[in-house]
Amino acid sequence: MPQQLAYLEQYKQRVSEIIGQQETERLVSQSLTLMTLGGNDFVNNYYLVPFSARSRQFALADYVPYIVSEYRKILMRLYELGLRRVLVTGTGPLGCVPAELAQHSRNGECSEELNRASGLFNPQLQAMLDSLNQEIRSHTFIGVNIRQSSIDFISDPERYGFVTAKVACCGQGPYNGIGLCTPRSNLCPNRDIYAFWDPFHPSERANRIIVQQIMTGSTDYISPMNLSTIMALDAVENV
Incomplete structure (x- = not known):
């Protein structure tokens, strides 16, 4: 993350050399930024192996506020760099992705621990x-409840036109949840009817459902307001 923040600073410097500092600050302040936080800190860090370094250092109830406090520093740095509209997504239901089902599930049930x-992280992030x-004193940071959007189609895939929310379209092993999607993987005949593309990531169609909630959803999905409302307000302010 420090490197990504450094890239943003470099970008601002390069753009300012072309259009000037004042116009660069205006450009950055009117931009829309998407930050996705949390998933890898649990899946690829805390729970990657039994007795991981982080899990030995922190109990889960202590680890969550620790990473939330670290994210707060990152978001404040973005604010200092001039960003004024930042969508911040938490984690989806981590225990329900095909990769975790392949490792922890006997009958397709989600991993309760993940x-x-x-469940602890998302409310504290918001x-x-x-x-x-x-x-x-500004609605700069907009919380996106990816967990709720994902639970909707995971718990009732048929309602959203999916044949399954357990088996990935591309993968291998149980639930196509082992390893990466490669040319040798099993590949479903129609990715649009699978909620997950690979062991970890939603399919394009599932992502469109999530984006629709970002655009027009209630505060159950995005808070304090949805993106359509934000864009309408910004359009008035920038006239």
Whole structure:
């Protein structure tokens, strides 16, 4: 993440050499930024192996506020760099992706432990965003509830036109949840009827459902307001 922040600073410097500092600050302040936080900190860090370094250092109830506090520093740095509209997504239901089903599930049930992690993390992330917005007196940081959007089609895939939310379109092993999607993987005949493309990531069609909730959803999905409302407000302010 420090490297990504450095890239943003480099970008601003290069653009300012072309259009000037004032126009660069205006450009950056009117941009829309998407930040996705949390998933890898659990799946590829805390739970990657039994007795991982992080799990020995922190109990889960202590690890969650620790990473939320670290994210707060990152978001404040983005604010200092001039960003004023930042969509921040938490984690989906981590225990329900095909990769975790392949490792932990006997009958297709989700991993309760991983879902407990996302259940702890997402509310604390949103509370931190609310606190930040109150501190800076602006709705700069918008919380996106990816967990709820994903649970909708995972718990009732047929309602959304999917034949399964357990088996990935591309993969191998149980639930096509082992390894990566490669030319030698099993490949489904129609990716549009699978909720997951590979062992970890939603399919394009599932992502479109998530994006629709970002655009027009209620505060159950995006808070304090959806993206359509934000764009309408910004259009008035920037006239």
